[in-house]
Amino acid sequence: xxxxxxxxxxxxxxxxxxxxxxxxxxxxxxxxxxxxxxxxxxxxxxxxxxxxxxxxxxxxxxxxxxxxxxxxxxxxxxxxxxxxxxxxxxxxxxxxxxxxxxxxxxxxxxxxxxxxxxxxxxxxxxxxxxxxxxxxxxxxxxxxxxxxxxxxxxxxxxxxxxxxxxxxxxxxxxxxxxxxxxxxxxxxxxxxxxxxxxxxxxxxxxxxxxxxxxxxxxxxxxxxxxxxxxxxxxxxxxxxxxxxxxxxxxxxxxxxxxxxxxxxxxxxxxxxxxxxxxxxxxxxxxxxxxxxxxxxxxxxxxxxxxxxxxxxxxxxxxxxxxxxxxxxxxxxxxxxxxxxxxxxxxxxxxxxxxxxxxxxxxxxxxxxxxxxxxxxxxxxxxxxxxxxxxxxxxxxxxxxxxxxxxxxxxx
Numbered sequence: 432x433x434x435x436x437x438x439x440x441x442x443x444x445x446x447x448x449x450x451x452x453x454x455x456x457x458x459x460x461x462x463x464x465x466x467x468x469x470x471x472x473x474x475x476x477x478x479x480x481x482x483x484x485x486x487x488x489x490x491x492x493x494x495x496x497x498x499x500x501x502x503x504x505x506x507x508x509x510x511x512x513x514x515x516x517x518x519x520x521x522x523x524x525x526x527x528x529x530x531x532x533x534x535x536x537x538x539x540x541x542x543x544x545x546x547x548x549x550x551x552x553x554x555x556x557x558x559x560x561x562x563x564x565x566x567x568x569x570x571x572x573x574x575x576x577x578x579x580x581x582x583x584x585x586x587x588x589x590x591x592x593x594x595x596x597x598x599x600x601x602x603x604x605x606x607x608x609x610x611x612x613x614x615x616x617x618x619x620x621x622x623x624x625x626x627x628x629x630x631x632x633x634x635x636x637x638x639x640x641x642x643x644x645x646x647x648x649x650x651x652x653x654x655x656x657x658x659x660x661x662x663x664x665x666x667x668x669x670x671x672x673x674x675x676x677x678x679x680x681x682x683x684x685x686x687x688x689x690x691x692x693x694x695x696x697x698x699x700x701x702x703x704x705x706x707x708x709x710x711x712x713x714x715x716x717x718x719x720x721x722x723x724x725x726x727x728x729x730x731x732x733x734x735x736x737x738x739x740x741x742x743x744x745x746x747x748x749x750x751x752x753x754x755x756x757x758x759x760x761x762x763x764x765x766x767x768x769x770x771x772x773x774x775x776x777x778x779x780x781x782x783x784x785x786x787x788x789x790x791x792x793x794x795x796x797x798x799x800x801x802x803x804x805x806x807x808x809x810x811x812x813x814x815x816x817x818x819x820x821x822x823x824x825x826x827x828x829x830x831x832x833x834x835x836x837x838x839x840x841x842x
Contacts (some may be wrong), residue, residue, distance in 0.1 A: 440514060440547060444649035444663045445637060447552045450770035461469055464552050465579030467527040467718040471546040474531055479799045493532035494676060494701065496526040502702035508703025525701065533672045566649040569784045570642075579639030581813040591793075592828050594625035596784040600777075603770055604750060609763040616747035623746075624652070630656055632809070651807040657734035658715075658722050658741055673698055702749075704735070707757055711748045715741065780828055787824070 447464055461590055473492070478486055500506045506521045529551045538545070600622070603615045631648035652664035662670065675695045681690035692713070699712030718741040724732045770799040774782075794811065798804045803811045811817065 441641075441768055442549050443547050443642065444770075445641065448637075467523060467552070467761065468546060470646040471527060471531055471550040475541050475543055475546050475549075478535055490562060492595070493528045493535070494697075495674075496528050498700040498702075498704040499706065500524070506751055508614050508705050508708065508824070509701075510703070510750050516750040523745070527670060529669070529701065533675065536675055541721065567771055572640075572642075575642065579636045581636070582632050582639065582809070583636030584818060584821060584825075585812050586627070586629045586634075586636060587810055588825050589625045589632060590629030591640060593788040594622055594629055596781045597622040597625065597788070599781060605690040605755075605756075607759045607764060608770075609760075609765055612747055612760040612763075613743055614642060614744050614770050616750065618785070619750045620742060620746045621785070621792065624649075624792075625788055634759055636750055647808065649811065651795050651799075653795040654804060654807055656799070658718050658738045659726075662719075662740065687790050688720055691719055695719070702819070705752070706754045708752060710743060714748060715745055718745075719761060782826060 469547065478489060481489060497509070500521065501508045506524065509525055525548055534545065535550050537543070537636060574828055595619065600615070600618055603611065606612065606615060607828065617836075622662070628649040635647060646667060647726070648667050650664040652661045655661040655664060673694050677694045678690050681693045695712040695713075695716040696709065699708035702708050702711075718737060722734050722737055725737070748757060774785075777785075791812075795804060798811075801811075803814070812821065
């Protein structure tokens with residue numbers, strides 16, 4: 432059943448806890464709670480006065496608002512590789528406007544108290560996944576604790592032990608030779624997975640323990656054999672919004688290829704109105720359609736090769752905010768290879784984070800057909816042995832340093 436407003440007040444407070452946990456900046460923490468709540472309250476007050484037709488138009492304006500602001504230089508594109516503090520006024524803007532747009536499209540009636548739902552501070556850590564919360568109190572506290580606590584522990588491990596130390600490697604983004612560029616893209620993919628999936632798993636575990644169920648925002652995307660499976664396991668809350676707002680409306684009047692192109696271009700524009708993100712959206716749409724072609728003809732191995740190549744190239748495009756530098760990287764120069772010297776000189780704890788992170792990706796990919804991995808719900812990390820290892824490693828490396836950086840909460 433749906434959750435009452437009073438319960439959402441408690442969930443809002445829990446979201447604030449998660450938010451404070453991921454952002455160690457008092458000024459950002461306070462502004463990141465007050466500004467979204469005020470904005471969503473005023474937006475809902477305005478939307479309530481609109482007709483149904485204009486509500487739909489306004490929801491699309493909300494969706495594209497972050498892209499519009501990046502176009503005018505008010506906020507930076509969401510590349511994920513910018514770790515400095517953003518404009519405080521727009522901190523987390525992309526996620527609470529995205530959530531508000533989805534909520535307006537779905538809700539038959541809007542109340543002012545709905546501002547609590549769409550401004551939940553947990554949105555800044557995990558995206559609009561909290562809008563899919565359902566009551567789960569029919570299970571006992573003991574059974575909920577046994578099932579959900581491991582997810583929180585795994586999320587903490589992902590975020591703090593793997594993700595946080597990797598922020599120091601953002602300095603490698605300026606390297607333009609082919610090996611350095613591709614290796615940085617792979618490292619950056621690992622960082623995004625550890626950071627964003629870690630926060631989402633902590634939220635999933637904490638909400639589950641207190642009696643509320645939300646979907647998994649990530650479902651072992653690296654256990655995939657093609658790019659279609661990959662996107663079915665990555666940032667599922669954003670996928671739900673894109674499906675509702677773009678794929679379904681476009682599919683009514685256009686073939687699937689056009690609808691998919693629209694979805695990926697909309698996703699790129701949501702991250703920022705830049706040439707790079709338009710290239711990124713178009714690239715992934717073409718890869719998606721090419722993969723459909725390969726699967727229909729039952730061509731073995733090639734979809735998996737396309738997956739690996741597209742994830743790395745796609746992240747290279749995604750991470751680079753400068754179009755000129757991106758073009759230089761895409762020329763694939765074989766001069767330099769300087770990243771190897773940089774990696775050798777890294778602190779042992781950062782090297783450990785890299786090994787742990789890539790170890791998890793290797794397990795998810797190469798053992799994807801084993802019973803404990805193929806369910807794609809992190810069961811392989813929830814065994815008593817795995818949890819014991821995770822806890823020991825966490826205790827050893829917890830004070831290894833690094834920047835506490837919630838990548839998708841930057842705007």
